[in-house]
Amino acid sequence: MAASSALTGLDGTSTPASFHTAANSPNTAADTTNITSPDHEDDQKPKYYKSREIPHVLKQSCQIHLEEQMYLPAIELLGSLLSDAGERQQTNKPVRVPPPAQLALLGTLTIHPAYTSRAPEQANLDIAAESREYLRTLLNKVGPINSDFRSAFSFRQGHNSGRWARRSSRDFNSPGESDGGGSIGIFDEADNIESKWSGNDHSIWRRSSDFWSVLGWAFRCSTTHPHRWVHWKEWLDFMIECLEKDWDERLAQDEANFRAEISNNNNNNSGCESEAKCQYPLLQQSLFVQYVDDLRRDRKRVLHEVIRALFAFADDENAADNTYYKEVFNKETVLHKDKSNKRKHSEMAAAVDLEKDQFGDYLDDFDDPVTDDDDDEKADTFTTPRLSSAAAARTGTGRRANKARTTKSTPFSRRPGKAFDVSPTTSPNPFRITDGLADSILLRLRLFRLVSGCAFYLSSDILGCKTQDLYDLFTSRLKSLPLPCFELFLSPDHNETVLPRFIYVSLFRYLAQSFTPRSAPNPEDVDPEADAEHAISQTMLRECFLPFPAKTVGVEDNAKFGLVLESMAWCLFQSGSVDYCCELRSEVERGIEERERKIKKGGNGKGGGAAAMMMMMTAAEKMGRQTLERSAASLRAFVDAVEATTGFMMEDGDGDAMDEDTLLVSSP
Incomplete structure (x- = not known):
């Protein structure tokens, strides 16, 4: 197994062993997009500070603040322990970190409606923002293992105590000095926060399974x-x-x-090579x-x-x-x-007479972020089973039910x-x-x-499938999406910012093979070396994919296939693994004509001329035709770019001395 991590960094580079759809194999040929790069994991390895649990006095103080819902002072106290983390880098002193129970509560405050979309006042929004900022700073400085996010962010629906309350404890050591963080042990029940935000009613870690x-x-x-x-x-x-x-x-x-x-x-055993495999x-x-x-x-x-x-x-x-x-x-x-603007003037000017028990609006309900409505959700959402019209007429409930439905427009109408x-x-x-x-x-x-x-990296027991099964299911679900959403997944902007290129190559291969008809040549027969790597080569693209339409006559399927071909072509061009030849242009033009001919068999243009055909098409079909036209234009631009680049290299006369990066251009 290669040493470099397939998930380290977001630079889009990879090594052959980190190609998620192939086993360990030698380097690919020069005309494939499975690009290799030297190991640089030591330069990108994250550096985190060591950590220790906060002192008992400070931990108790933060716990009291959190239980009394004094969140901002608690977050400020915890944040002050991180503010001097930069000074600890030279002395290598550990950073003080709160227990998982307190981190779990802050994780709930960042998303709970009472502190976000349903916040009654600005202070609640500040609590959510400060909690999120503290957790992100802790993640960047101390890291997820030393902070024990594994214990803090574990879902334990319906468990207040017992083994879930004693889920784990942590050894606050630097990476490699312990078991990697989050070792299962005894969790101090004294760290449990007695608050409604930590219970089953409001904690995000307990409300979901x-x-x-x-x-x-x-x-x-x-x-x-x-x-x-x-x-x-x-x-x-x-x-x-x-x-x-x-x-x-x-x-x-x-x-x-x-x-x-x-x-x-x-x-210890000189001359004997180990065949052991990393078990992770x-x-x-x-x-x-x-x-x-x-x-x-x-x-x-x-x-x-x-x-x-x-x-x-x-x-x-x-x-x-x-x-x-x-x-x-x-x-x-x-x-x-906000009901402050809707309160009537008579209510605002209500009389105050203590002798007659008239207190004006001083005892009105205040805006509590969480009301008793949350406790009787079942009562508000309960509905009576519908009866047929004849049965309703016999029982006399139809009229009453209709009246009830008209008067109860919202779940809160019965609570003015x-x-x-x-x-x-x-x-x-x-x-x-x-x-x-x-x-x-x-x-x-x-x-x-x-x-x-x-x-x-892990055995099939984790996901219950092999890597090929994962890509089959993912591409099958991706293929069934409507065209606008499908196009978003293939956006070239994701190649360098979200997914490394080798994963996109895998998606392109699986998608392209799911669209091509059975008459298309098998990539394994055309280019066995590239097929073994689940890569894309110029020969494979030209002979197996470009000249063919989708297997169905649907406009949307052919448009999706055109987008996949466009993405595959530009991915090859970015890697500098394609040379111009006359067959490339002819195969591109042949594929464009075949896809246009294929969609005409769908019955969208039966008589009446072009104007009548446009009127009969649905919005989805119109969008598909427009997408198909754009992909055809992009494929022609791809051929022109390859021709221009190849001519430039021939005029240069010293292609071997050129840096390969000069061939990489951005997709249109």
Whole structure:
């Protein structure tokens, strides 16, 4: 196994052994996109400070502040322990870190509606922002292992005490000095915070059974509840960064320990090469693997649950997701309503007469971020089973039921004076591209990167599948998405910022082979070496993919296939692994004509001329034709760019002396 981490950094480079869809193999040929790079893990290895638990007096002081809901003073006290972390770098003194129970409470405050979308005052918003800032600073300075985020951010629905309350304790050591952080042991029950925000009613770690149910609901909010997505986006961005850094650090430790073990064995047994394989013991204790294990604990289909959460949309056609991924918090989508401007003047000027027990508005309900409405959710949402019209007429309940439905417009109508309002009932079309949907694509791909690494480095027992099965299921679900959403996943901007290139190459290969007809040549027969690496070569692209249409006559499928071919072509061009030849242009033009001919067989243009055909097409078909035209123009531009680059190298006369980076250009 190679030493470099496939998840370290976001530079988009890789080594052959870190290619998640292939086993260990030699370097690929020069005309493939499976680009190699020298090991640079030592330069990118994260450096975190050592940590120790905060002193008992300070811990008790913070605990009292948190229990009394004096959050800002508690966060300020904890933040002061991190402010001088830079001075400790020279002395190598550990940084003081609070226990997991306090970190878990801060994690809840960053996302709870009472401190975000339903905050009654600015102070609540400040609490959420300060909590998030402290957790992110702790992650960047101390790291996820030394901070023991694995214990703090564990989901334990319905457990107040017992083994879940004593989940774990930590040895505050630097990486490599202990078991990697988060060793299972006895957790001091005195650290438990006696607060409603730590119990089953409001803690995010207790209200959900696992991370994936939270993820599915958060992604649904990206399209239907933008006022909640603003906060879920920040929470997910931090959680995914925590998962990534925890994974990277453990992977680096495992490989460093393995190299040291091999070196010791070689020194003790000179002349004998070890055939041992790294088992990644620390990686199996990562926070991400713990979230996957939560699915196995509940006897769920691990891979299907993970992919289902990654592709969670508020799609009206998929009503199952609408009921499967429910609100994390009670009445989460309810918006806070400022009733100060709606109070009548007579109420404001209410008389105060203590002798007659008239107190004006001094005893009116104040705006508590969490009301008793959360405790009787079942009573508010209970509905009587519907009867048929004939049965309703016989029982006389139909008229009363209709009257009840008209008078009870919201869950709060029977409680007048509550300072809450319900968000709009009409949801936008989830596949009308919005800012929330576009932002969620980046987070989905970052999580898929971790899933891909889990399938590659760890045994199939973790996800319950092989790496090829993961890519098959992911690309199958990706292929079924509507065209606008499908195009977002293939955006060239993700190549260097979210996913390394070797993962995109794998996606391109699986997507392209799912669209091509059976008459297309098999890549294994055309270029066996590149096929063994699941890579893309110029020969493979020209003979197996470019000249063919999609296997179906649908406009949308051919448009998607055109986008995949466009992405594959420019990916090859960026790597400098393509040379111009006459066959390249002819195959591109042949494929464009075949896809145009294919969609005409779908029956969209039967008589009436072009004007009638445009009137008969649906909006999706029009969008598909426009996308197909753009992909055709991009493929022609790709051929022109290859021709110009090849001519420039021939005129230069010394192509071997040129730096390969001069051939890399940005995609259009």
